[in-house]
Amino acid sequence: MTRPPDFDRLRNTLLRKGPTDGVPLYELGLHPIHMDAARAHFAGLPPLTEAQWSDPATRCPAIVEFWKCAGYDYVRPALPLGFTNRSTTSIADTGGEGDREWAPEHGGDITDRESFEAYDWPTLESLDFTELRHCSENLPDGMGIVLAVGGGFLEWAMGLLGFEGYCMMLFQDPELIRDVHARIGEHILASVEAAFGQGRIDAVMIGDDMGFRSSTMVAPETLREHVLSWHTRLVDLVHGHGALFVLHSCGQLEAIMDDLIDTVKIDGKHSYENNITPVWEAKRRWGDRVAILGGVDMDILCRSSVDECRAAVRDVLARCAPGGGYALGSGNTVANYVSSANYLAMVEEGLAWRNP
Numbered sequence: 001m002t003r004p005p006d007f008d009r010l011r012n013t014l015l016r017k018g019p020t021d022g023v024p025l026y027e028l029g030l031h032p033i034h035m036d037a038a039r040a041h042f043a044g045l046p047p048l049t050e051a052q053w054s055d056p057a058t059r060c061p062a063i064v065e066f067w068k069c070a071g072y073d074y075v076r077p078a079l080p081l082g083f084t085n086r087s088t089t090s091i092a093d094t095g096g097e098g099d100r101e102w103a104p105e106h107g108g109d110i111t112d113r114e115s116f117e118a119y120d121w122p123t124l125e126s127l128d129f130t131e132l133r134h135c136s137e138n139l140p141d142g143m144g145i146v147l148a149v150g151g152g153f154l155e156w157a158m159g160l161l162g163f164e165g166y167c168m169m170l171f172q173d174p175e176l177i178r179d180v181h182a183r184i185g186e187h188i189l190a191s192v193e194a195a196f197g198q199g200r201i202d203a204v205m206i207g208d209d210m211g212f213r214s215s216t217m218v219a220p221e222t223l224r225e226h227v228l229s230w231h232t233r234l235v236d237l238v239h240g241h242g243a244l245f246v247l248h249s250c251g252q253l254e255a256i257m258d259d260l261i262d263t264v265k266i267d268g269k270h271s272y273e274n275n276i277t278p279v280w281e282a283k284r285r286w287g288d289r290v291a292i293l294g295g296v297d298m299d300i301l302c303r304s305s306v307d308e309c310r311a312a313v314r315d316v317l318a319r320c321a322p323g324g325g326y327a328l329g330s331g332n333t334v335a336n337y338v339s340s341a342n343y344l345a346m347v348e349e350g351l352a353w354r355n356p
Helices: 007-014 032-043 050-054 056-069 113-118 130-137 153-161 163-172 174-195 220-240 254-264 279-286 298-303 306-320 340-352
Strands: 089-092 099-102 144-149 203-207 244-248 268-270 291-293
Touching: 007 144, 007 203, 007 244, 032 056, 032 340, 050 056, 056 130, 113 174, 130 144, 144 174, 153 163, 153 174, 153 220, 163 174, 174 220, 203 220, 220 244, 220 254, 254 279, 279 291, 279 306, 298 306, 298 340, 306 340
Parallel strands: 144 203, 203 244, 244 268, 268 291
Antiparallel strands: 089 099
16 A cells, blocks of 8 residues: 655645645654565665665665655654764663663763763764765655654753753753753754755754643743754744744643644644644644544554554544645654554544544
């Protein structure tokens, strides 16, 4: 079950131009095991070894093959930003693949002015545009390119300072907080600007988790001062190049949704959870002002049967697809602990859906 790619389907969804001929698919990212599952399921292609996924010579063609054969209208190259974090926490990965790293809670690489100055800040010369160049040079007919930027303004600040360190520094050293955000913000803006000179880009997505189950990570006023101002500059840059902008941000963001839509001017919002704001509630509340993307709950993709997953996906489509402005996908990312069978079922339901 495939369909010819057509980036206008996703473009018109992001611009909320009404229903399209089918519902586009959208993901922030997928683990290679699911890319391999889709490549085998839809195109009969063999899986890659871990070494082949690590080698750009084999990874880049497989990325293009995956996004095309799985029915997406875009290819998603990644742009790593080059930040390093030596203070992460590691625990055993429940998906069975070594350790999983978590951002620091109690401390980070930067704790004061001295460690800020000593930190090895990334440069534009260190950026790797391999995936973007390959995707641009080998883009299948009808497809667009959505560049995935590797981390956001709040995520990297909290990652480098630690969550507690970030919160304490807001009061103890506000000048240093501003300087940290400035170094991160200027690098992200310069990196994206440089990327536009390296290949075709139709849209830019960035992941910047700003909330948790019941609230934003820090006060909305803090986000407006230190984070959303940078997002606004990034969106202006992207729009200035004629491209669209998608924000992935987890958590309860109700307090800043008006800011994201009216001030930052994002084109699409991704990441929803049934226990916070179900995607159909987001579509009802904000769907006339911003495109709503994804939203099939991670718990469903991880633990339900295939039949239960298909029913849940059809329910999401029935509530969100009418009127356009919606693209189908997971509520977060298709991580290694997601059921491949459920992921493929979600994709098949999306490809089969036709708006009434």
